[in-house]
Amino acid sequence: MTDAHLVLDHLEKRFGAGPPAVASLSLEVRRGELLGLLGPSGCGKTTTLRMIGGLADATAGHIRVGGRDVTSLPPHLRDMGIVFQNYALFPHMNVAGNVAFGLEMRKRPKAEIAQKVERALAMVHLEGFGHRKPRELSGGQQQRVALARALVIEPAILLLDEPLSNLDAKLREEMRGEIRDIQKRLGITTIFVTHDQVEALAMCDRIAVMRAGELEQVGTPFEIYENPATPFVADFVGRINRLEGVRDAAGDIVAGSLRLRAARAGAAGKVTVMIRPHRIHIAEGAIGPEWNDAAGTIRRATYVGDVLSCAVECDGTVLTVERHTHPGQPIPREGEAVRLAWRISDTMAFEA
């Protein structure tokens, strides 16, 4: 990659004995890109972010920003803006004081600081809040102050550590769009740590999925969702049906009572089959050759407004099927016999 702005080169972090928290992680982030570090808690994503920010020492490996090795620089010389999960606003300073802090540390003239603080607060829609104390602000407003404080120093890299996890669902969605807009407008290279796959899919240019200190897959949200490299990625990103089966020499897979074909051919042997619930349809009429199908009985139908989720038992194997609701479509009854169909191209098989 020619345009790499931030390069992680075999980065490793060990805490005492035992497996490393981050194991030999290599990653390149393009200039102006928003890259998500996605994974379950304890996968090493926050540790990775802390190493990039200089808050944790790397046990081995290198971090380069624009070609310069910053691995051994202390945080105050790294020029990175960090937004912490708990915002970490200074409680003894007002909003303007918080935002001005980084500029004061850079010994900028007073007039320039005042002007930049005002502009930064305007950017996050907090004009006129400068004199308030952080504790007088709502969670969403505190989040905006934290963002303004990190951005006002015009850092080389912006690091976001689960910045939305303390907000309620509605606000989270709003901030998602806002952070993304600001990041795009400023064109700032950004690392975004999250355990929320929806957040990662919605905001990021590319997503790096981590598991137990290692990278599972790096790709665009589309690639991650549609072409997961491993069962873990498929399972972690989005809801999924997971079946264990065996592939025979002809490429047919037998999983429990089901016989199916998968998108990609592979060696015979044990396989894990994964199908997204919303790609399975309750079939009406003839089923073409590019489809897998199965007969089953509805065991449970859950209506949640926009989505209808059904658990369908196909001779011992239970598949979850989802579809958007429609006023004209009746909600299936429990016990109803149905025929399920899903495209072979939507059937992912991973060699176990």
Added chain:
Amino acid sequence: MPIASRIALALLLPAMLVNLAVFLLPMGNLALLSFREANAGGAMLEGVTLATWGKMFSDIFYAQLVLDSVVIALSITVLTLLCSYPIALFIYRAPDRWKNILIVACISPLLVSAVVRTYGWMVILGDRGIIAAMLRGLGMERAPRMVFNTTGVVVGLVEILMPYMILALIAGFGRLNASLEEAASSLGARPFAVFRRVVLPLTLPGIMLGCLLAFVLAVSSFITPKLLGGGRVFLLATEIYDQAIVTLNWPVAAALSIVVLVIFGFALMLYGRLARAVA
């Protein structure tokens, strides 16, 4: 008056009565005592007089006594703070499983009475003590005197007050957390700037609480100045003791006690003002 308030008052009454009987009445008695006069044998003379207070305000000895006491107590407070602050910070930042152990270790000296600890300091600081021996070993002709003077009193009291100071500091560190320091350094603050702009302001409530406690305890301390001062260091508490027990001049002892009370009042007022300003 609503029923709830009446019940509250009724419940408070016993405690108020006890306080009145065992605290306010004796204090009043003490105040009255300062307006009497005693003869050389300690017997109270008849009548109310301002003579004792007159002596308080005219005799330079008493002004010097108050000034010395306050200055020494303040020096002890500052030194106790300087010795305790790094320890308190270390304990506050320690992982949880270590925290309790470290706190217990810090306050364990309180299990040994101040008298015993003071005697310990007399041995350590004495002319044949370990420190004097070390200084002689380093080639010093005459080791400086470290007991029966202000130095001894200060050293002893600083050590004795440190557990209280450490506890008060830790109790007042609640607003400090690691991510604030990390945020500051990520914004470009050097370690010293992080301390001055973030750690220090956020630990100020603890510092003030600890200083109030240490100052009050230092001004009213008696055993340590008495033993380590060797009768050469004149402080309010020791003077009150001498006047009451040795000279048998109870009115002077009473007047000095009132002076100590007034000093406490000022300290509390100052603390209240500062606490409000910081919050």
